[in-house]
Amino acid sequence: MIELENVAMEYSGRWLFSGVSLSLAPGSFHFLTGPSGAGKTTLIRLCSLEIRPSGGRVRLLDQPTAALDRNAVADMRRRIGVVHQDSRFIDHLTLAENVLLPATVSDANLSEARRHLDELMGWVGLSQLAESRPPELSGGERQRAALARAVILSPDIVLADEPTGNVDWEMSLRILRLLIELNKLGKTVLFATHDMTLIRQAKSQVQARVLRIRDGGIALAGAEL
Amino acid sequence: MRFRDALFSDGIAERVVPARGYTAWLTVLSAAAMAYLAVLALALALAAGGLAERWRAELAGTATIRISAPADQREAQTEAVLAALAQTPGIATTRVIEDAEQLALLEPWFGSDLPLETLRLPALIEVTQDGDGPDPVGLRQRLAAEAPGAVYDDHARWRVPLIEAAGRLKTLAYSALGLIAAVTGVTVALAASAALAANGQIIDVLRLVGAKDTWITKAFVRRFTARTLAGAAAGTIAALVSVLLFPSGAETGILDALGFRGFEWLWPILVPPTAALLAFAATHAAAARRLREVS
Numbered sequence: 001m002i003e004l005e006n007v008a009m010e011y012s013g014r015w016l017f018s019g020v021s022l023s024l025a026p027g028s029f030h031f032l033t034g035p036s037g038a039g040k041t042t043l044i045r046l047c048s049l050e051i052r053p054s055g056g057r058v059r060l061l062d063q064p065t066a067a068l069d070r071n072a073v074a075d076m077r078r079r080i081g082v083v084h085q086d087s088r089f090i091d092h093l094t095l096a097e098n099v100l101l102p103a104t105v106s107d108a109n110l111s112e113a114r115r116h117l118d119e120l121m122g123w124v125g126l127s128q129l130a131e132s133r134p135p136e137l138s139g140g141e142r143q144r145a146a147l148a149r150a151v152i153l154s155p156d157i158v159l160a161d162e163p164t165g166n167v168d169w170e171m172s173l174r175i176l177r178l179l180i181e182l183n184k185l186g187k188t189v190l191f192a193t194h195d196m197t198l199i200r201q202a203k204s205q206v207q208a209r210v211l212r213i214r215d216g217g218i219a220l221a222g223a224e225l
Numbered sequence: 226m227r228f229r230d231a232l233f234s235d236g237i238a239e240r241v242v243p244a245r246g247y248t249a250w251l252t253v254l255s256a257a258a259m260a261y262l263a264v265l266a267l268a269l270a271l272a273a274g275g276l277a278e279r280w281r282a283e284l285a286g287t288a289t290i291r292i293s294a295p296a297d298q299r300e301a302q303t304e305a306v307l308a309a310l311a312q313t314p315g316i317a318t319t320r321v322i323e324d325a326e327q328l329a330l331l332e333p334w335f336g337s338d339l340p341l342e343t344l345r346l347p348a349l350i351e352v353t354q355d356g357d358g359p360d361p362v363g364l365r366q367r368l369a370a371e372a373p374g375a376v377y378d379d380h381a382r383w384r385v386p387l388i389e390a391a392g393r394l395k396t397l398a399y400s401a402l403g404l405i406a407a408v409t410g411v412t413v414a415l416a417a418s419a420a421l422a423a424n425g426q427i428i429d430v431l432r433l434v435g436a437k438d439t440w441i442t443k444a445f446v447r448r449f450t451a452r453t454l455a456g457a458a459a460g461t462i463a464a465l466v467s468v469l470l471f472p473s474g475a476e477t478g479i480l481d482a483l484g485f486r487g488f489e490w491l492w493p494i495l496v497p498p499t500a501a502l503l504a505f506a507a508t509h510a511a512a513a514r515r516l517r518e519v520s
Binding site for chain 1: 240241243426427429430431432433434435436437438440
């Protein structure tokens with residue numbers, strides 16, 4: 001589903017990481033952890049095709065990504081839901097319109113997505129806020145809305161980059177539960193977080209593996225939990 | 226993307242680009258101002274063209290014979306000229322301009338108090354030409370022999386510069402029209418570039434959720450084309466009202482009429498769609514440039 005082979009990433013002459021290889025099976029749940037600046041966000045961005053690696057190969061959904069043109073990248077992104085730490089929205093559109101955006105911009109059946117919208121907004125607990133604008137929402141509400149937007153097209157992969165970074169503990173647990181529910185529906189989930197307590201909390205609810213980025217490399221860290 | 230698609234609403238797709246902001250007003254106002262100037266330039270060009278054509282037609286078909294002779298010979302020479310003209314091919318009609326008519330023509334220049342009757346006025350004969358008119362060289366030679374005081378003036382000396390001046394005025398007006406079109410295109414392109422830069426975050430979000438470049442381009446092009454069309458339509462209407470309020474040629478004596486006649490009304494109607502077409506192309510190019518910078 002997600003395969004990285006000897007991937008390296010360089011920023012301004014400095015190697016953030018190199019020789020990173022990993023393979024995430026379909027339907028798996030992985031946490032990605034590591035200290036700030038280790039490259040968690042960079043790895044998530046590599047997997048959402050926002051950036052290209054300085055070296056190595058990235059395969060997503062059984063396709064090599066190196067030769068994808070802009071249209072193919074857009075097509076691929078419709079099959080990958082992403083929740084960013086700063087949950088980016090279009091502020092003058094309503095929350096419902098923002099959540100529907102992936103369906104609006106794609107060739108998807110928009111009327112079906114609209115029917116699905118109520119259910120989805122209920123799932124993330126934002127039914128009452130559907131007509132609100134993103135700036136009117138709290139951090140937790142924004143993250144849940146971003147999660148709803150990420151899954152409106154029922155993607156195969158869900159990438160979450162520190163979605164609990166700016167919310168309280170209760171909200172963190174709520175977001176975690178939503179991601180676990182998605183995984184139980186068969187979605188492949190990669191959840192970047194530095195919150196080890198949250199990861200430990202997840203252990204009892206989902207069969208998750210933990211990947212740790214450190215010292216320019218990546219390793220399974222299951223035993224340390 | 227087709228031009229037609231840019232003019233019709235598409236729900237959220239249209240609203241993705243903010244309706245407010247300085248770029249929105251900049252586009253509408255510049256389109257209105259440019260359309261206003263374009264219609265005026267168009268009216269000027271058509272009026273100048275009409276004026277040149279009218280001068281050409283009117284002056285090419287007439288000539289004047291001036292007879293400056295001593296008072297006792299004036300009538301005899303006038304009769305001789307009329308007789309010669311009657312036998313000359315290419316002459317349709319002749320008419321002696323009476324003294325009273327000449328005095329009336331001079332009154333605006335010298336005033337009504339001047340004792341014009343004391344002036345020694347030449348006899349004037351207005352000649353209407355037929356077809357290509359008479360052979361001027363042959364006619365001048367004959368007049369010199371039969372009426373030494375007669376001078377044949379076919380207006381060529383001042384007709385040509387006048388027609389040239391009118392032609393240049395027309396060229397100038399069409400050049401202004403071309404310049405206005407170019408400035409409109411540049412202004413809309415700048416406004417579109419500014420809007421694209423100001424809405425960089427929106428473009429990032431759209432790309433992130435899987436929007437293709439064509440979709441993003443379409444959203445921006447639709448907004449800017451519609452704004453330009455609305456602004457240009459308002460400017461065109463304002464210009465047409467101004468043209469209608471312009472004094473007619475009979476009152477001003479400057480231009481025959483600064484306005485449109487018959488099928489000429491089609492030209493100003495074409496200004497808003499032309500402006501929209503320019504906006505379509507300019508925004509398309511600006512969006513393509515901006516999108517090349519986004520992953």
